[in-house]
Amino acid sequence: MARKLPRKDVVIVGLGWTGSILANELTDEGLDVVAIERGPWRNTATDFNVGYMQDELRYAIRKDLFLRPAQSTLTFRNNVEQEALPIREFGSFLPGNGVGGAGVHWNGQTWRFLPSDFRCRSHLSERYGEKFIPDELTIQDWGVTYEEMEPYYDKFEYLAGVSGKAGNINGKRQDGGNPFEGARARDYPLPPLDMTYGPKLFAEGAREAGYHPFPQPAANASRSYTNTLGVEMGACSYCGFCERFGCANYSKASPQTTILPVLMRKPNFECRTNSEVVRINLDRSGKRATGVTYVDAQGQEWEQPGDLVLVCAFILFNVHMLLVSGIGKPYDPKTATGTVGRNYTYQTYAGVEMFFDNKNFNPFIATGAIGQCIDDFNGDNFDHSGLDFVGGAGIMCASTNARPIATRPTPPGTPRWGSTWKKATTDNYLSSLYLNAQGGSYATRGNYLDLDPTYKDRLGRPLLRMTFDFPDNDIRMISYVTRKAEEIAKVMTPRQIVPHYRTKPYSVVPYQSTHNIGGAIMGSDPKTSVVNKYLQSWDVPNVFVIGASAFPQNAGYNPTDTVGALAYKAADAIRNLYLKNEGPLVPA
Amino acid sequence: MKKISGSSLSRRQFLASTAVSILFTSTSGSLARSFSGQLPWSPFAGDPPTPVRPGPWLFFTHDEAQTIEAIVDRIIPADDLSIGGKDAGCAVFIDRQLAGFFGNFERLYMKGPFAKGFPQQGLQSPILPTQRYRAGLAALDDYCRTTFSGRAFSALALPEQDKVLQELENGSIDLDDADTKTFFELVLQNTMEGFFADPIYGGNKDMVSWKMIGFPGARYDYRDFVGNHNQPYPLPPVSIMGRGDWGGKG
Structure with missing residues (x-):
């Protein structure tokens, strides 16, 4: 039996990036806010300690900071013909856990989406005609434009201390930046990171091939930085322990390094850790949330009443929370009706490996977001007329680490053990490079999330079920861009080039990306979206669902900048619209 | 929505002088x-790793230890590039890993029902690493004794060991x-893992x-370079x- 706690103005589910941003904004408004986090408290000095954070086995291989499947996982199948089975060990993607969420272990690659990405279907229809869009795709517009997003992108980038070079300031091209990006109001808060040798060679090769290289925007501080909340960050030391690790150096932007030092000092904020929200409670009408029920580490159930509930977990668990709480109509792929779980997408990766003679890249000198990129084949930056796909991918040389348990490239055909393996490993460790093609992921009718009929989590709730395979459109897209990457690789004259094309079926085993997207998508029509342009639930207006769950499909970029911008956008709407007039902000 | 009042704030500020409160009493670590x-x-308040100490095997039996030491010494043979896997401590590393949370897949989702599934659905077996090593090492030695007139894996000549490992790898032996x-x-x-992990775990x-x-x-810190x-x-x-x-002790 749940024990009832005193009411709060705002109850936040999960204290990662979006929960921290919303909590900080709404406590500034004078509201009494509680965040309920299923994982532990974490801070830099204690949990990302400089004395032992450089431990590949513990953090990257045994995944110490991540959500442990024993606590929660999901089931997976490629299509409805298969039986979904539990992901017993996370591989393809690695959800975060604890205070800071996935903001602890990300790399810091901080991209804005293209203006055309936000008007995906309209843009493609206007440029090529509606019939050009492959039938299998259920891509749609976001219900928000890039111009509306710009101030919120700016706000997140100045919070996070992003290092980069603008390519377009108020419509004016800037040398050395990304010429394809949407107009930004001002340059990045910090100059780009110092470039390592591999990305420099790639930039030279790409320029020679006629493309437009620029440094990757990085939430790894290139200089010491005092952010917009007055929190100080240290300059990045290029240690090469970024993704899968917390930053011991206060250089990678995370809730810990940018918000929590301010938020935690506020008397009207409270964080409860090791406490997992079981469901959002609704009143009898089903149209109003009354708060949440959660279970603490000792198994005691608590009811936390609140006037406003913000769902700020990792995207998969945002969708799960709506489904187990009965908020919104679950999507049914047979009839293509319902919205919750619809348009689940991912990220489409491929790459090109290069082996050089007589080069030393010192690949262990790295940061999570260092690198040079070209955007010439991303989104709709190139003419798709005559091509058999829509969408695109960025190409980048962004060596993020050379931690040797996982990263020791050898040419194909090399044995995996013995003296021959050892020699090949030693010969190639310092002298190989990788080009990534990071492609968008477009929604289809058959890729979706719902509840599993068989498998349960430790609290007895059905696990989330993922049904996903790569759309044929996306496979054609990434193959095209991978061939372009191969052409650039040839200009760089390595001894050997090994392309790694993406093929079906999608597998949850090898790591690809933790850019899980969609399932509680935003839009202008309640029949095809779960939340409105302010991330407010169409069905239960005092519930907002914040995160990459809101993207209707994915672009060829990392999601965090857009997630942060959407969090600020939702906070702005709550502060300036919702609190003045509680109810739907957009008529259904 | 009701905004909190000023008096409420100051009361909370007062309460905040005891910043961390344990909500609910328990002896649990989490x-x-x-x-x-x-x-x-x-x-x-940190949580540093515990260095592996030399000493008796924690998981392997004497016979198992002989076999696994022989295996890691062929996977990573001694040559002019490095010492072999045994001297590098790879068997000790594996022993200590199996005695810890890894050995029993404590962090993984191990609820049934178990089904075979497709390769792209990943690990679906209920068998734990400790069980897999125990059964696998015994079966390997049984196979070697049957095939090589009574000799266990560790008693084979090095080229014989390499051949057996290659056949395990390519599936031509079915234990x-x-x-x-x-x-x-x-x-x-x-x-x-043992060869490339930090030496604190017993290998490398x-x-x-x-x-x-x-x-x-x-x-x-590589800023200078x-x-x-x-x-x-x-x-x-x-x-x-x-x-x-x-x-x-590095």
Whole structure:
């Protein structure tokens, strides 16, 4: 039996990036806010300690900071013909856990989406005609434009201390930046990171091939930085322990390094850790949330009443929370009706490996977001007329680490053990490079999330079920861009080039990306979206669902900048619209 | 929505002087806690790793230890590039891993029902690493005794050992009572972990693998060298425990 706690103005589910941003904004408004986090408290000095954070086995291989499947996982199948089975060990993607969420272990690659990405279907229809869009795709517009997003992108980038070079300031091209990006109001808060040798060679090769290289925007501080909340960050030391690790150096932007030092000092904020929200409670009408029920580490159930509930977990668990709480109509792929779980997408990766003679890249000198990129084949930056796909991918040389348990490239055909393996490993460790093609992921009718009929989590709730395979459109897209990457690789004259094309079926085993997207998508029509342009639930207006769950499909970029911008956008709407007039902000 | 009043704020500020309160009493290590009013902080609150100490086997029996030492010494043979897997401590590493949370897949989702599934659905077996090693090593020695007139794996000549391992890898040997391919992959993965992980876990003795490939280990600041393109990094590796010539145990 749940024990009832005193009411709060705002109850936040999960204290990662979006929960921290919303909590900080709404406590500034004078509201009494509680965040309920299923994982532990974490801070830099204690949990990302400089004395032992450089431990590949513990953090990257045994995944110490991540959500442990024993606590929660999901089931997976490629299509409805298969039986979904539990992901017993996370591989393809690695959800975060604890205070800071996935903001602890990300790399810091901080991209804005293209203006055309936000008007995906309209843009493609206007440029090529509606019939050009492959039938299998259920891509749609976001219900928000890039111009509306710009101030919120700016706000997140100045919070996070992003290092980069603008390519377009108020419509004016800037040398050395990304010429394809949407107009930004001002340059990045910090100059780009110092470039390592591999990305420099790639930039030279790409320029020679006629493309437009620029440094990757990085939430790894290139200089010491005092952010917009007055929190100080240290300059990045290029240690090469970024993704899968917390930053011991206060250089990678995370809730810990940018918000929590301010938020935690506020008397009207409270964080409860090791406490997992079981469901959002609704009143009898089903149209109003009354708060949440959660279970603490000792198994005691608590009811936390609140006037406003913000769902700020990792995207998969945002969708799960709506489904187990009965908020919104679950999507049914047979009839293509319902919205919750619809348009689940991912990220489409491929790459090109290069082996050089007589080069030393010192690949262990790295940061999570260092690198040079070209955007010439991303989104709709190139003419798709005559091509058999829509969408695109960025190409980048962004060596993020050379931690040797996982990263020791050898040419194909090399044995995996013995003296021959050892020699090949030693010969190639310092002298190989990788080009990534990071492609968008477009929604289809058959890729979706719902509840599993068989498998349960430790609290007895059905696990989330993922049904996903790569759309044929996306496979054609990434193959095209991978061939372009191969052409650039040839200009760089390595001894050997090994392309790694993406093929079906999608597998949850090898790591690809933790850019899980969609399932509680935003839009202008309640029949095809779960939340409105302010991330407010169409069905239960005092519930907002914040995160990459809101993207209707994915672009060829990392999601965090857009997630942060959407969090600020939702906070702005709550502060300036919702609190003045509680109810739907957009008529259904 | 009701905004909190000024008097409520000051009351809460007063309460915040005890910033960290344990919400609910328990003796568990992962308490549900409530934090408000300041960043929680207590001195020496870190969670450093525990160094592996030499000593008796924690998981392997004497016979199993002989077999696994022979295997890791062929996966990573001694040659002019490095010492072998046995001397590097890979078997000790695996032993200590199996005795810890890894051995029983404590962190994984191990609820049934178990079904075979497709390869792209990943690990679906209920068999734990401890069980896989126990059954696999026994089955391997049984196979060798039957095939090589009574000799266990560790008693085979080195070329014979290599041949058996190759056949395990390519699936041409099917060991009784063991999923042969999965067993081989697990041993290969754990041996490489032991060889390349920080020496604090019992393998990679004297950072031998890091010296071999040129990885500087647990260093944390390369700012001075970022711009020195295409030049060898001049400093030797360092472990979480330091380095031998510091007088420590590196």
